[in-house]
Amino acid sequence: MESTTNIRPLQTQDLPAYFRLRTALWPDSVACFEREVSEILNRGHLASFVAQREEELVGFVEVSLRAYAEGCDSSPVGYLEGWYVAPAYRGVGIGRRLVEAAEDWARAKGCTEMASDTELNNIQSQQAHISLDYQEVERIVCFRKSL
Ligand SMILES: CC(C)(COP(=O)(O)OP(=O)(O)OC[C@H]1O[C@@H](n2cnc3c(N)ncnc32)[C@H](O)[C@@H]1OP(=O)(O)O)[C@@H](O)C(=O)NCCC(=O)NCCS
Structure with a gap:
């Protein structure tokens, strides 16, 4: 098992490095960063865990209810x-x-199931989910409309 990396909750001092990691996953999330991270740090229905290797943040997961x-x-x-x-x-x-870590957080909040999604063309993510015992349940098409 990989053990040189510390998995821990996001902290305020992580924010510059966290911004870079989050933007790598969601390039369009820059405008929402402050609001969404503030929700995470206030420990409500949303949490984030980061992977720290020596002084560097190398990964994260965000989990919600x-x-x-x-x-x-x-x-x-x-x-x-x-x-x-x-x-x-x-x-x-x-x-x-x-x-x-995300599953432990959800379990502590009383959850008995986890769920997730990924894009249809993200085969690597789909395979990684399956390796972690997530079963595919549905394929959906998303829509939007300006009001
Ligand atoms: C998906 C992602 C977070 C996985 O992180 P990772 O550190 O490489 O994952 P791990 O090494 O812990 O692997 C977890 C399991 O998934 C499997 N897996 C990981 N990447 C895989 C790939 N590219 N193809 C097939 N299986 C893969 C591993 O074999 C492992 O299963 P095992 O323990 O039974 O061997 C990483 O590939 C990533 O950041 N991808 C780009 C962003 C993304 O697509 N995120 C998910 C959608 S939001």
């Missing part, structure tokens, strides 16, 4: 909102340990 998730029959459900490991550190078990 959702009232409903596709394929689930309990509520609330722990939901993997974002999951990222920097390319140089992939494939050694850091992603697995991040998800385990």
Whole structure:
């Protein structure tokens, strides 16, 4: 098991490094960064765990409580909102340990199920989810409309 990396909750002093990691996963999230990170740090329905290797942050997972998730029959459900490991550190078990931290958080909040999603063309993420015992339950098409 990968053990030189420390998995721990996000802290205020992580924010510059966290901004870089989060932007690597979600380039469009820059404008929402302050608001969303403030929700995480206030420890409500959203949490983030980071992977620290020596002085460097190399990955994170964001987990929320959702009232409903596709394929689930309990509520609330722990939901993997974002999951990222920097390319140089992939494939050694850091992603697995991040998800385990997210699952422990959800379990402590009373959840009995976890859920997640990924894009149809993100085959690597789909395979990684399956390796972590997540079963595919549905494929959906998303829409939007300006009001
Ligand atoms: C998905 C991601 C977070 C996995 O992180 P990681 O540190 O490489 O994951 P791990 O090394 O802990 O691997 C976890 C399991 O997934 C499997 N896995 C990971 N990457 C895989 C890949 N590219 N292809 C097939 N299986 C893969 C591993 O074999 C492992 O299973 P095992 O323990 O049974 O061997 C990382 O690849 C990533 O950041 N990808 C880009 C962002 C992304 O797509 N995020 C998910 C959608 S939000």
